[in-house]
Amino acid sequence: MNDPDEGEAFRDSIGTINKAGDRVWVYPKMPVGFFYTLRKWISFVLVTFLFVMPFVYINGRQLFLFNVLERKFHFFGTPFWAQDFHLLVIMILLGVVFVGLFTVAFGRVFCGWICPQTIFLEFIFRPIEYWIEGDRGAQIRLDKQEWNFEKIRKKVTKWFLFFIISFLISNIFLAYFIGSDILIDHVLAPLENIKTLLSLLIFTMVFYFVFAWFREQVCVIACPYGRLQGVLLDQHSLVVAYDYKRGEKEVGRAKFKKNEDRESSGKGDCIDCHQCVNVCPTGIDIRNGTQLECVNCTACMDACDEIMEAVKLPKKLIRHASEDQIQKEESFRFTSRLKGYTVILGIFILGFIFIITSRSEIEATLLRIPGQLYSISKDKNTIQNVYAYKFVNKTTADFNNIELKLISHQGHIYTANHQSIALKKEEIQDGTFFIELDKKQWKGKKLTLKIGLYNGENLIESVNTQFLGPRTYQ
Ligand code: SF4
Numbered sequence: 001m002n003d004p005d006e007g008e009a010f011r012d013s014i015g016t017i018n019k020a021g022d023r024v025w026v027y028p029k030m031p032v033g034f035f036y037t038l039r040k041w042i043s044f045v046l047v048t049f050l051f052v053m054p055f056v057y058i059n060g061r062q063l064f065l066f067n068v069l070e071r072k073f074h075f076f077g078t079p080f081w082a083q084d085f086h087l088l089v090i091m092i093l094l095g096v097v098f099v100g101l102f103t104v105a106f107g108r109v110f111c112g113w114i115c116p117q118t119i120f121l122e123f124i125f126r127p128i129e130y131w132i133e134g135d136r137g138a139q140i141r142l143d144k145q146e147w148n149f150e151k152i153r154k155k156v157t158k159w160f161l162f163f164i165i166s167f168l169i170s171n172i173f174l175a176y177f178i179g180s181d182i183l184i185d186h187v188l189a190p191l192e193n194i195k196t197l198l199s200l201l202i203f204t205m206v207f208y209f210v211f212a213w214f215r216e217q218v219c220v221i222a223c224p225y226g227r228l229q230g231v232l233l234d235q236h237s238l239v240v241a242y243d244y245k246r247g248e249k250e251v252g253r254a255k256f257k258k259n260e261d262r263e264s265s266g267k268g269d270c271i272d273c274h275q276c277v278n279v280c281p282t283g284i285d286i287r288n289g290t291q292l293e294c295v296n297c298t299a300c301m302d303a304c305d306e307i308m309e310a311v312k313l314p315k316k317l318i319r320h321a322s323e324d325q326i327q328k329e330e331s332f333r334f335t336s337r338l339k340g341y342t343v344i345l346g347i348f349i350l351g352f353i354f355i356i357t358s359r360s361e362i363e364a365t366l367l368r369i370p371g372q373l374y375s376i377s378k379d380k381n382t383i384q385n386v387y388a389y390k391f392v393n394k395t396t397a398d399f400n401n402i403e404l405k406l407i408s409h410q411g412h413i414y415t416a417n418h419q420s421i422a423l424k425k426e427e428i429q430d431g432t433f434f435i436e437l438d439k440k441q442w443k444g445k446k447l448t449l450k451i452g453l454y455n456g457e458n459l460i461e462s463v464n465t466q467f468l469g470p471r472t473y474q
């Protein structure tokens with residue numbers, strides 16, 4: 001008796017590991033076609049963006065900087081501080097929900113079209129490999145043949161170029177972390193900056209390992225987003241899908257025969273040419289259905305369209321479609337579900353923009369000085385509390401006339417030197433100030449005061465703080 005799960009047996013293991021547990025090397029055929037060309041252009045734009053951005057400065061600041069060690073972050077040239085950590089948490093949460101919803105609605109588009117791993121591998125490293133070693137067949141033959149001058153020449157040239165590109169990529173990544181100006185200084189004097197040199201070499205070896213050897217295993221084994229696919233996708237999700245109804249029909253897939261009336265023979269439109277499998281960078285057969293290895297790169301769509309065109313059958317046997325659409329034989333519709341998700345995603349993007357743009361210009365921390373309760377003036381008409389302040393100017397502008405004013409109560413605020421505070425761009429300043437309340441305002445228990453931080457007449461930030469006094473007050 002046949003095992004009912006036999007047809008799903010491929011799901012028990014990943015396509016790039018054989019039964020003995022050894023790696024099955026993937027030799028994808030060089031893709032050509034509409035989607036590949038489109039991806040090539042998108043990759044070109046993204047790689048250019050990645051390589052150029054560390055060298056773009058606005059008002060003397062790197063456009064994007066993620067200096068974790070010194071806790072300096074620039075986003076579109078705007079400095080962010082450790083004090084903005086809550087924004088980071090909110091952005092990460094928004095990002096996670098965004099990615100989740102996006103995947104539920106539109107599948108793993110990010111992996112095939114935007115992920116740096118795919119872009120570097122498919123549009124930088126793999127083209128070099130095709131250029132030096134040839135297409136799929138030539139690469140297989142080269143790997144099988146004995147080591148001779150030709151093989152050594154090709155392999156060494158490829159490995160050398162891979163190393164150089166890995167080194168370049170590690171430089172770019174480091175420029176995002178320590179700043180391109182510092183990186184250039186360090187690269188020009190490597191022996192005096194041995195730590196930077198070591199970091200570069202370690203990054204280079206990691207990139208080399210990933211792109212020369214580990215490759216699709218990143219997407220198949222290591223990437224947590226790939227692992228989440230199983231729970232995020234459902235029968236409504238838009239994915240790269242094989243139309244098994246059309247491809248198999250009543251008789252199943254069958255090789256192409258010239259002048260055969262395929263329509264009346266009951267054979268499916270799939271001519272079992274294996275081009276969709278040969279071209280797949282993760283080594284799977286999309287005709288088995290949606291699999292976690294699939295990165296939605298659309299290479300199989302291009303390959304199948306080319307074949308369908310050659311045998312004069314309608315294109316899109318493999319296309320973007322949901323399981324539901326394939327089963328019900330519907331063409332793609334922008335369903336109310338997709339519309340709903342798109343609206344929610346739009347709201348998230350607006351929320352993200354709002355969070356970034358509504359960030360306060362000055363971060364103010366006001367705390368009562370520990371151990372200091374309160375003091376009463378000699379004439380016994382006022383109560384005083386002493387506070388410590390810390391201001392962080394998160395902007396690129398100077399604030400020369402900062403004053404603290406009581407918003408919620410009548411009273412006075414003054415600094416130790418009775419002067420307003422000047423806060424230069426990106427400066428952090430701390431000091432002491434006093435709040436003095438008239439005894440009429442005191443009701444015998446702790447007060448919550450609202451204090452405004454003004455630059456001239458402009459309210460920049462408001463902060464609440466506590467005010468203490470005696471229980472009984474004559
Ligand atoms: S490329 Fe198209 S026709 Fe060829 S095997 Fe794949 S699905 Fe079938």
Ligand code: SF4
Pocket residue numbers: 240276279280281282283284285286293294295296297298299300301
């Ligand atoms: S199955 Fe198709 S879309 Fe998925 S990874 Fe392979 S070639 Fe790309």
